[in-house]
Amino acid sequence: MSKKRYSRKTRIKYTIRRIIFLLIICLIIYLIYSIINGLFKPKNVIIETPQNNNSNDLSYDIVSTSESDSDVIDTIFMEGLSEKEYKSILDYKPTLIESNNKYSFVNYDFERMMHYSELSDLYKSLNNSDIVNLYVIGKSVDGRDIYGIEIGKGKDVLFIDANIHAAEVATTLILTRFLTEIVNDYENDTSNIKSLLNGVKIASIPCINPDGYEIYNYGIESLNNKNLWVYQNSSLLNLDNIKSNANGVDLNRNFPTQNEGLYYKGYNLISNTSIEKTTKSGKYFNGYSSASEPETKASMYFMLKHYKNTYAYINLHSQGRVIYAGKPNLSSSFNDLTVSFANKVSKINGYKVHGLSSEEVGEGNDGSATDFMAELANGFKFSTKTGRLSSSKYKDNNPSFVYKYPVITMETMKTWTKDPSYFKTEYYDFGLRTLFYKLLSKDF
Ligand SMILES: [Zn+2]
Numbered sequence: 001m002s003k004k005r006y007s008r009k010t011r012i013k014y015t016i017r018r019i020i021f022l023l024i025i026c027l028i029i030y031l032i033y034s035i036i037n038g039l040f041k042p043k044n045v046i047i048e049t050p051q052n053n054n055s056n057d058l059s060y061d062i063v064s065t066s067e068s069d070s071d072v073i074d075t076i077f078m079e080g081l082s083e084k085e086y087k088s089i090l091d092y093k094p095t096l097i098e099s100n101n102k103y104s105f106v107n108y109d110f111e112r113m114m115h116y117s118e119l120s121d122l123y124k125s126l127n128n129s130d131i132v133n134l135y136v137i138g139k140s141v142d143g144r145d146i147y148g149i150e151i152g153k154g155k156d157v158l159f160i161d162a163n164i165h166a167a168e169v170a171t172t173l174i175l176t177r178f179l180t181e182i183v184n185d186y187e188n189d190t191s192n193i194k195s196l197l198n199g200v201k202i203a204s205i206p207c208i209n210p211d212g213y214e215i216y217n218y219g220i221e222s223l224n225n226k227n228l229w230v231y232q233n234s235s236l237l238n239l240d241n242i243k244s245n246a247n248g249v250d251l252n253r254n255f256p257t258q259n260e261g262l263y264y265k266g267y268n269l270i271s272n273t274s275i276e277k278t279t280k281s282g283k284y285f286n287g288y289s290s291a292s293e294p295e296t297k298a299s300m301y302f303m304l305k306h307y308k309n310t311y312a313y314i315n316l317h318s319q320g321r322v323i324y325a326g327k328p329n330l331s332s333s334f335n336d337l338t339v340s341f342a343n344k345v346s347k348i349n350g351y352k353v354h355g356l357s358s359e360e361v362g363e364g365n366d367g368s369a370t371d372f373m374a375e376l377a378n379g380f381k382f383s384t385k386t387g388r389l390s391s392s393k394y395k396d397n398n399p400s401f402v403y404k405y406p407v408i409t410m411e412t413m414k415t416w417t418k419d420p421s422y423f424k425t426e427y428y429d430f431g432l433r434t435l436f437y438k439l440l441s442k443d444f
Pocket residue numbers: 165168317318319
């Protein structure tokens with residue numbers, strides 16, 4: 001029996017078929033390999049949807065690689081924050097103040113100015129209510145306790161802080177008056193506050209800059225440590241409008257945000273902020289490195305603790321009855337939300353709203369508290385490359401993940417003063433009390 005022999009043509013045909021079959025097998029293997037290795041994942045995206053919404057788990061806030069806006073990084077002269085320091089802020093264990101006494105009503109209605117130690121006692125009295133949690137979230141340069149106060153049992157957070165600038169003490173007392181009112185209301189059970197506070201929570205830092213508060217109100221001798229920069233250089237400073245902390249740093253330029261240390265106009269870098277403590281009030285001196293100040297770190301801790309559940313953030317100042325809303329480096333969806341919120345606030349207190357254009361001249365977008373909260377709202381993460389919050393999606397109007405809360409800077413008062421009768425007028429007659437109560441309702 002002779003072996004069947006294929007014709008040359010047929011052999012070639014079979015060979016080609018085998019090759020095609022092998023190629024298809026290779027292609028399938030390659031596709032499976034590619035899918036596993038993320039070929040189809042979008043590139044250059046570092047914004048990640050959180051693994052969970054547990055506010056105690058902050059580990060996903062760090063990215064180890066970063067960000068593509070290297071043209072910006074090259075011009076940054078400030079030292080960033082180290083990963084170790086950032087982690088120590090995330091892992092900070094605040095002191096929860098014990099409360100063993102029965103609540104007795106706290107009476108403060110702007111009768112007088114108070115020393116910071118008296119304010120501390122007032123907060124401890126409020127803490128006797130079961131609706132209040134009082135924390136020490138850090139210590140100032142001169143060793144004063146910085147308080148974080150939570151009032152309410154709900155999950156959703158209204159975040160308000162005050163007095164980041166030394167001379168703007170009005171904001172501490174206005175916020176303190178409001179906090180005492182709602183705790184009294186809650187304990188009285190005579191209004192709808194009880195049900196509101198069972199549904200939401202206020203997180204507040206009533207005085208970010210306690211050393212500045214004391215210096216402005218009671219003079220430079222209030223400082224315990226006479227070696228501190230502000231004490232040593234007090235003759236050079238205008239203490240009637242001091243902004244800085246006791247190290248001479250403007251805390252509202254010290255947050256590790258994308259553009260800290262830089263001034264932008266629109267999307268164009270126009271200059272660096274002051275690199276020396278040269279201005280009389282300490283205004284605009286960022287510090288020698290990001291988040292160098294303990295007051296900044298304390299604020300960051302409390303912000304990071306709460307931002308995922310925040311429904312509105314207000315940073316209180318006291319120069320001019322205006323609201324700053326919008327950040328040129330952030331998404332239009334975020335800016336729309338923020339400006340619309342600011343307009344609603346303005347309807348109540350009559351303050352003038354400044355939108356994006358005001359933030360483009362450096363009054364923001366340069367390391368402020370609102371920059372930090374706004375960048376967190378836009379899903380920015382801490383970058384170990386730049387030592388600050390970063391995003392590869394710089395100028396991107398559609399970040400893949402946005403926390404939906406508005407962020408505003410609210411300048412209360414016509415100007416700064418230490419006369420509490422003006423604080424009282426502002427609180428009652430310029431709509432602040434009405435506004436704060438309304439904000440407790442999430443339907444605002
Ligand atoms: Zn200010």
